[in-house]
Amino acid sequence: NAGVTQTPKFQVLKTGQSMTLQCAQDMNHNSMYWYRQDPGMGLRLIYYSASEGTTDKGEVPNGYNVSRLNKREFSLRLESAAPSQTSVYFCASSDFRGSNEQFFGPGTRLTVL
């Protein structure tokens, strides 16, 4: 039982390049989330998927797109990377809404030059 996995762990991009961050969970959770964490800002929600087949914008969605490929997988795409997107990206999943714990992946550390 791996929990939540993310690939890659580290990535360096040049401005304007694109990439997809992968996330998968093996806990049969309905809801999945993408957050970014920046120094002094805390974690902020980028996009979420309340259930398979649905995705919605979070607090800071600009410059990102997502795909809920199936119940297990939720990917985050940067179409044209910008230095402002340098951050640590965490994927998370949870079972039911509200009071249930969210489980986080180990994160992807992205630098955009």
Add this chain to the structure above:
Amino acid sequence: RKEVEQDPGPFNVPEGATVAFNCTYSNSASQSFFWYRQDCRKEPKLLMSVYSSGNEDGRFTAQLNRASQYISLLIRDSKLSDSATYLCVVNMRSFGYALNFGKGTSLLVTP
């Protein structure tokens, strides 16, 4: 806007000390409350949920005051291994119950 506010610290305490962290939240509609722990460059992990009646888990005690919109965490008999950043978290009903994080309070427990 930042809906969850915490003192960033750092709190430097000796082993065995008792330390308390406080947090306020602005959205009175928040329904679920948590403390997460984050070690350096690692993912956040749930430390404990916080209930209105207050709850305890070993050396850790959490309190919630809905009227004041205030959450606290008390750590007794601090251990070196308690050194970490403690994140105050409430859920965001408007975003599929995603979590709204405070910026975290840094704790360093010294020998």
